[in-house]
Amino acid sequence: MSTTTQQNDVNFYNCKKGFMSWAYTLDHKRIGIMYLVASCVALFAGGAFALMIRAQLATPGGMLPMTPEYKDTYNMWFTLHGVIMVFLFIIPAIPAAIGNFILPLMVGAKDVAFPRMNLASFYLYVIGASIALYGIVGGETPLTTGWTFYLPYSKETAGAVITMTFAAFVLGFSSIFTGINFIVTIHKLRAPGMSWYKMPLLLWALYATSILQVLATPVLGITLMLLIAERTLQVGIFDPALGGDPVLFQHFFWFYSHPAVYIMILPGMGIISEVISCFSRKVIFGYKAIANSSIAIAVISFLVWGHHMFLSGQSVYAGLVFSFLTFLVAIPSAIKVFNWVATLHRASITFEAPMCYALSFLFLFTIGGLTGLPLATLSTDIVLHDTYYVVAHFHYVMFGGTVIAFFAGLHFYWPKMVGKMYNETVAKIACLIVFIGFNVTFFSQFFLGYTGMPRRYFTYDSSNELWSQMHGFSSIGAFILGFGVLILFSNLLASLFSDRKAPNNPWGATTMDWETQSPPILENFSEDVPVMKKAPYEYD
Amino acid sequence: MSSKVDTSKFIPRFVSHHFSNADQEFDSCKLGMWLFLLTEFMLFGGIFVAYVVFRTWYPETFESGAEKLDWKMGAVNTVILITSSVTMAVAIRDVQLNKKGRALALMLITVLCGMGFLVVKYFEYHHKFELGIFPGGFFSFMGDHMSNEHLYFSIYFMATATHVLHVILGLIAILWVSWRTAKGEFYEAYYTPVEMVGLYWHLVDLIWIFLFPLLYLTK
Ligand code: HEM
Ligand SMILES: [Cu+2]
Numbered sequence: 001m002s003t004t005t006q007q008n009d010v011n012f013y014n015c016k017k018g019f020m021s022w023a024y025t026l027d028h029k030r031i032g033i034m035y036l037v038a039s040c041v042a043l044f045a046g047g048a049f050a051l052m053i054r055a056q057l058a059t060p061g062g063m064l065p066m067t068p069e070y071k072d073t074y075n076m077w078f079t080l081h082g083v084i085m086v087f088l089f090i091i092p093a094i095p096a097a098i099g100n101f102i103l104p105l106m107v108g109a110k111d112v113a114f115p116r117m118n119l120a121s122f123y124l125y126v127i128g129a130s131i132a133l134y135g136i137v138g139g140e141t142p143l144t145t146g147w148t149f150y151l152p153y154s155k156e157t158a159g160a161v162i163t164m165t166f167a168a169f170v171l172g173f174s175s176i177f178t179g180i181n182f183i184v185t186i187h188k189l190r191a192p193g194m195s196w197y198k199m200p201l202l203l204w205a206l207y208a209t210s211i212l213q214v215l216a217t218p219v220l221g222i223t224l225m226l227l228i229a230e231r232t233l234q235v236g237i238f239d240p241a242l243g244g245d246p247v248l249f250q251h252f253f254w255f256y257s258h259p260a261v262y263i264m265i266l267p268g269m270g271i272i273s274e275v276i277s278c279f280s281r282k283v284i285f286g287y288k289a290i291a292n293s294s295i296a297i298a299v300i301s302f303l304v305w306g307h308h309m310f311l312s313g314q315s316v317y318a319g320l321v322f323s324f325l326t327f328l329v330a331i332p333s334a335i336k337v338f339n340w341v342a343t344l345h346r347a348s349i350t351f352e353a354p355m356c357y358a359l360s361f362l363f364l365f366t367i368g369g370l371t372g373l374p375l376a377t378l379s380t381d382i383v384l385h386d387t388y389y390v391v392a393h394f395h396y397v398m399f400g401g402t403v404i405a406f407f408a409g410l411h412f413y414w415p416k417m418v419g420k421m422y423n424e425t426v427a428k429i430a431c432l433i434v435f436i437g438f439n440v441t442f443f444s445q446f447f448l449g450y451t452g453m454p455r456r457y458f459t460y461d462s463s464n465e466l467w468s469q470m471h472g473f474s475s476i477g478a479f480i481l482g483f484g485v486l487i488l489f490s491n492l493l494a495s496l497f498s499d500r501k502a503p504n505n506p507w508g509a510t511t512m513d514w515e516t517q518s519p520p521i522l523e524n525f526s527e528d529v530p531v532m533k534k535a536p537y538e539y540d
Numbered sequence: 541m542s543s544k545v546d547t548s549k550f551i552p553r554f555v556s557h558h559f560s561n562a563d564q565e566f567d568s569c570k571l572g573m574w575l576f577l578l579t580e581f582m583l584f585g586g587i588f589v590a591y592v593v594f595r596t597w598y599p600e601t602f603e604s605g606a607e608k609l610d611w612k613m614g615a616v617n618t619v620i621l622i623t624s625s626v627t628m629a630v631a632i633r634d635v636q637l638n639k640k641g642r643a644l645a646l647m648l649i650t651v652l653c654g655m656g657f658l659v660v661k662y663f664e665y666h667h668k669f670e671l672g673i674f675p676g677g678f679f680s681f682m683g684d685h686m687s688n689e690h691l692y693f694s695i696y697f698m699a700t701a702t703h704v705l706h707v708i709l710g711l712i713a714i715l716w717v718s719w720r721t722a723k724g725e726f727y728e729a730y731y732t733p734v735e736m737v738g739l740y741w742h743l744v745d746l747i748w749i750f751l752f753p754l755l756y757l758t759k
């Protein structure tokens with residue numbers, strides 16, 4: 001016993017002290033923690049804008065005076081909500097925060113392959129975030145283009161387009177650096193004994209994510225550069241007034257942004273695979289199917305971007321092909337869901353907080369995925385495009401899927417990351433409140449969209465009773481949801497001040513990351529070259 | 541490679557602590573570099589796609605635009621860059637064979653070639669600007685031209701300027717490895733940075749080999 005406490009005294013937090021030891025750290029765990037703090041700050045900033053949006057739409061009259069200049073204020077809110085949530089929170093949150101911390105532990109390595117590039121990635125994130133912040137409070141006219149920056153509006157508006165697109169450009173590099181690092185780490189630094197098909201599924205998911213980050217992000221980079229050139233040099237490539245093509249911008253944008261939605265969801269799916277098998281005490285059902293479907297998603301997701309443009313005037317034949325391919329990309333996601341459910345079947349399930357989040361993921365992600373199919377169908381998308389139905393769909397996948405999986409991962413890995421146990425009961429209560437709040441907020445939006453409520457409007461027809469009711473519902477739900485998230489984070493933070501020390505393997509999980517001490521020592525494992533002894537998910 | 545030292549046992553001075561040996565580090569860096577080159581390809585890919593779209597839309601405009609470029613200057617630059625790729629490749633070989641002096645000389649020739657490229661490019665740009673050939677909305681060329689010819693030059697300037705930026709970064713990188721070579725940091729058992737910079741320089745060269753015919757030899 002005394003040896004364990006002694007061992008526990010030194011960890012990667014206290015082995016070096018002071019601000020500089022963090023600012024210059026090359027340790028993947030410290031970088032992961034810094035990413036985690038930063039992306040959670042972004043989550044709260046984006047969340048604040050979300051609540052303002054919902055407060056405005058709670059009634060047809062809204063909180064803002066009904067004059068044109070306030071319409072722009074509203075446009076700014078949803079734009080910043082989207083930009084912050086997408087570029088500053090959801091893309092870095094799971095890969096760069098949780099992934100950075102866990103991936104080297106899972107492969108049994110001392111660090112990622114390129115620790116300096118990892119730190120550079122974090123600094124690029126900070127620089128990108130600072131530029132974005134400057135774009136928001138630096139005195140420029142606020143950005144009102146929506147996170148999609150469509151032309152020609154984004155060329156004509158007075159808003160801070162250049163600043164914000166440049167911020168997204170820098171953030172893109174930070175994402176590319178993480179992707180390169182992860183691919184190389186998985187290829188070259190796996191522990192002896194860990195063949196490809198013995199890798200935990202989170203690694204497969206992060207691998208597929210990294211492929212997308214590496215191949216898709218540069219296209220966003222050049223697109224944003226061309227947009228900046230459009231505003232500064234009038235290059236005209238996207239500007240119809242100069243003979244250019246605004247639809248080309250949409251093609252470029254979605255060539256990145258559709259794969260990007262899988263950059264968002266794939267790591268979440270990886271976490272769910274770990275959590276579900278751990279709390280089912282069972283080998284995951286269909287290991288190879290889940291692993292390969294991650295790669296299938298990564299490949300097919302490059303071929304479906306046109307489903308965001310069915311109504312843009314692209315050719316009907318292109319539309320048909322994109323529609324077909326979109327149905328195809330739904331298959332690997334469905335394969336995963338079926339395998340998770342099969343894992344649960346006849347398992348001895350326990351309901352710890354991470355499992356509660358994982359189960360709510362299963363429910364919400366399935367709704368999100370299924371509601372994507374009517375959007376992928378040409379005829380129904382004509383009605384649903386650019387309505388609240390789309391808003392509801394992507395929130396079910398992005399919040400109900402990714403963010404809930406992020407919460408699952410946060411609770412699952414929290415003991416490893418900080419060495420403390422949180423209060424289990426409070427965590428479950430928070431999970432329930434989040435689940436209820438989420439559904440109240442977003443299920444009502446399916447009705448809104450189905451009956452024709454367009455997205456991105458700052459008011460609506462007050463004579464439409466259904467709309468008033470549903471918008472009211474949705475706004476109440478948003479505040480319940482916000483409250484739940486607040487409890488969730490307070491509970492986690494409170495654990496830092498408690499004396500409930502976390503054991504090395506609180507959940508009895510089988511992957512290598514749990515063989516390290518909680519929190520781990522500087523170079524992770526006490527052995528110099530740890531060897532993988534057990535296949536993942538061998539629960540007995 | 542015919543190295544006499546068994547690199548898997550030998551841990552040279554600059555291998556980072558989390559790699560077990562120089563081979564593992566070398567393999568990792570090489571894979572990382574290839575991935576980075578892939579991102580560069582995707583980045584230029586965007587410009588190439590724009591090129592294809594507008595060339596299909598406005599075929600005559602593109603021919604008329606290309607005629608205003610001086611293909612001889614482009615050809616000279618192509619020869620310069622190919623030469624520099626060869627000198628860089630041989631320089632890497634020399635580092636591996638511990639021929640430090642010759643490696644250094646070849647790297648400096650590579651740098652001179654790169655600078656030569658930039659000088660030629662400077663004269664080309666200068667000439668265009670004097671004629672009022674600017675990208676897009678600033679296009680003010682008075683002579684014969686087709687409608688929408690400004691789009692051709694938008695693509696010309698975006699593509700070549702992005703490429704020039706890569707040339708400059710490549711030159712800085714080559715100077716950096718030359719300096720370290722001069723200090724004697726690279727030898728048969730450790731030359732990873734030289735090889736990586738070399739790969740990057742080949743990419744810069746390769747992109748130009750695509751740009752040259754597409755932009756200058758449109759007919
Ligand atoms: C079963 C798989 C899915 C299918 C079939 C699907 C289908 C679609 C379609 C066709 C659209 C375009 C709707 C329109 O604008 O009219 C769309 C929008 C969207 N989807 Fe999905 N989707 C799926 C999964 C996901 C996932 C996993 C995410 C994110 C994690 C996601 C995020 C989004 C977002 C953000 C938008 C809207 C973007 C915008 O216009 O601002 N989707 N989806
Ligand atoms: Cu999509």
